[in-house]
Amino acid sequence: MIDKILRGWDAKGLVRYLMGAGNHNEHTRPTVIAAWQSDPGALQPLRTGPGDFDFDPDSYVQLLEHINETAEAAGLPRRQPKPGEPGHTKHGYVWHCSLSLGAEDGELTFTQWSEIARDVMERTGIAPADDPGGCRWIAVHHGKSKEGNDHIHIAAVLVRQDSGRRFYPKDDFSKTRTIMREWEDRLGLRVTAINDATAAPGTTRGEQEKAKSRAAEGYHGLARGESDAPAKVQLRQVVTETAAVSNGPEEFLAGLRAQGIVVRLRRDEAGRITGYAVADPEDRDRRTGRPIFFGGRKLAPELSWPKLERGWADVATAHSVTDRAEVTARPHQVVESVAGTVRAAAAAVRDRTEPAEHIARNLQPLLSAWARVAEGAQTRGDLTRASWDYDRAGRSPRNAPKTVAGEAANALRASSRQLSMLGVLSGRGKQRDAGLELALAVSMLLLELGAWYEQRHQLHHADAALSSARSIARFGESTNAVAPSARWKGVHVPDLGRARDRAAVRGSTDRPTSPPPWVPRATPRQGPTLR
Template sequence: MIGKVLRGQRVQGLIRYLYGPGRDEEHHNPRIVAGFRSPAELEPTIRTGGGLDFRQLDGLLTQPLAALGEHSYRKPVWHLPVRAAPEDPILTDQQWAQIAADIMARTGLAPPGDDDSVRWIAVRHADDHIHIVATLARTDGVRPEVWNDGYRVREACRAAEDRLGLRRTAPADRTAARRTSRGETEKAIRNGRTEPPRTVLRRSVQTAAAGARTEGEFFALLQAEGLLVRRRVSQRQPDQVTGYAVALPDDRTAAGQPVWYGGGKLAADLTLPKLRARWTRPGPHSGPAGPPSADYQPVSGRHLSERSARAVLRTTVRQAADQARTPDEFFDSLHRAGLLIRQRLSTVEPGQVTGYAVSLPDLLGSDGKPLWLTGGRLAEDLTWPRLQRRWNGGAHDRCDHAVLSSEERRAIYDDAARAAAYATAQIRRCTVIDPHAARDACWAAADILRSAARATGNPHLRRAADAYDRAARAPYGRIPQPTPAGNGLRTAARLLLLAGRVESAVAGTVETLTKALIVLVDAIAPLHRSQHRDVQAQACGEAGQCLRRIGHLPSACWMTKPGVRDPSDLAMTGFPTPWSTISTRASSAFERDAADPHSLRKGDQIPPATGKRNV
């Protein structure tokens, strides 16, 4: 059951529409089923000619507005259509009346026993829905508050679902992206678009956020995508950016102006403060020189191979060298990028730099020590003598920072699969121990799906990222605390955009990454089920189905040998009460071996919590 709050100015026109035939003759037997008085008292009388007389009803509803006068709302008519699902049974008038009264009570507009509450009616002219109409003025001359009324309506709808056994719908937990309006959809069809602009912009902004490490990089990626970008500045501090909006160049209003969408109008986690939270998250310490700049999220080397790290370091060092004019500017730029720096000083002239080496936080060699790479090991034009000649006015040909070899691209894709596997293990562990600790990895999984879709250009990956979208966000707009698993996924997402598409000779790496992503989303679904977030778990299932369509990958597992038990199964051994009927092994494609291919089926439920701690 769903309800949508609408606001209007004139109650007379709305009442006549509800009692009329409708736009397509869909209204049948309109009648009042509930209201601030008994339905028999409020029902319009029939005139001599057969028409309905609405004068008494109009007067009763508008009288409090006239008493409130200039203190009334600009749109004082509160209109709420409430609709049941097509598969739900047809409710009686008494059941709809109970639902309407509960909604008015939960919103605070007409609490039980309050004789001075707003005046309202509930009109039914179809089997599957009613319309609640109220005028926002109390009879005691007070203007009622309607703050967050949509969330109270959602609570009332879910209560009716539980009470009457109706189809269970999602709670209003602010994890859903903003829906496309009917006008936007019809405009897209008229203009020959396959998708509404809001959907296209949301996907582009999410991909740019996944590939950016700073606010400047984020806006640069949006402009490189061909989007129009408008920054909102503070009225008190003109040099401070407080928000942004994006638009498609060919999406215009009737007056020829771009149709702008703010980040919050696309999704709850795409506002500028939420994006800044992901870029300013604390990372590993970057060396004795101090932490990197506050607006930069360093790349961790935790899940990177030496080839991938060399590609990242070469790209970062070359970009810093192109922007710098002196050695000091060069080292400052590397430091702000979060790189570890080690300078080689002359033994003849103390203080003179004769060379340098760089590394990434958590990038360790086989001996367990930091892995340092000199400029000469990165590229011939990045040796210290070549850089000095460039800064002294020598000739220099700029290179494309994103030029990578086939081996480096393969290494980046393999490292992304390794980061996904590490996150999968941590999510399974947290599902048993502390589900809230896995929120960061669930959020970051959306980034790697978006980046993989953009890097490969695969439509199934793009649909998987779209399907997973709601499963990524924490309820009520919360930003989870950063974790190594989440940071590893975000690093992999940025590197996938750097690597781009791979050649056919190394295309098998895409299949390896896809398998790891299937296991990742399959591991997230039981986590949501354990917290009774069925819609998010369903989103994970849809994303997994889209991923399995890539190359017709089977849903049986690939990498786990028969007979190997899942770590969460071993962790739960000996517990007095099993934590759920869902086997975490069965929840992921890695663990569905041939010995038990039917251990999880649609409809498996988490058992109700007992008196013991619900893990």
């Protein structure tokens, strides 16, 4: 079930839209199915004809007046005040929430939709059932959308009826997302992702257009970034990789500068670094000509300076191995053991220490280090793509408990450090088999992490892990052409998007101790372009 929340200023205008044909004639037979006064039928405009929108004018106007009465009494404007005008604020008092089912979920009854709408109003605090002074609201059901989605709209005026004061919902986005997940479980609907605030900031249309212009002029961006991607995306990729293979702030900053990135630091009164910003020297403001800087937090949640420092502190707890033969032999054994730890964590669903979370976070450095030392442009491309694809899977949800990394996570980070000490993992001789064994082990670990994330309904993370596994599979298939391996032939990576289908199965939180028989991947081998 998908939810979307918007804020505005014109309650009457919103209700006219909901009771009308819509912007593209997408509405059919609008019906008020729930309301603040527990009698939605009394608010439904009388129908005077067979058409979907043949409403009696008097009862239609009465609905508009009822819903807007508290805002009118409070003297609130029906448009956003401009800067400098009285009452200027970016927060509109009209709350609009749309709730939609996927076409594959069928339809809900008016009673079910009404219960969902009341639950949302109750738990967001907008109109609790035992609070007669709560805000006024209505829920309107339309027929299915053009895509076949059953849905409702909730319109609320965020003004209390008893005091006339504006009401400001706290964390309404996250609360509504949680409510939707609970109703999915209750009604047996298709599972959708929870709101974990781990998505990296998107790029604007202007940033995308600038990237196209730079490419047309012959500049394709940073050497370790995705060719022709917007500067923000390339900086995120390079900073993520550099942080992953660094053991401390000095090494991290030196690594960024060595790649031509401009770094700006923020320090406190004692001279300690408290933040940083980075810029591609060729990405400049067209008006001032100065490089455009992005703070670490603006690139991704896990790239803020405090979080990077915590990651380097974890590095200090991981031991190092200097013997080259041991370095090339051990990583796949460590990864295989770690996969077993993730499998055990999935079985212990009530274990609050969540060792798999630390393992997921510490797999990113191993992927980055492996991509750095692999031999051959195509191989490095496949592994770099795997690291980029995995990015979100290594981020912790906003409300994740702060726990100490366990032995498995530390061993994984130590293996990353060992790989980064190599000049090249050549793929020839014994190292060829070592690379193939590592690819096999990492693929199995990614599948375990994907299943673990699905169990927790973190489907964006699950898709990221599976996408990374597909990139690793490209490396394994190319290596397999030279060094066939019966073990590798048994690894099949699921198609992206199937995570939600598997997660929708009800009635069991246990998982098999071996990967399910995934459908073989049929995508042609294609790595990213590195410049």
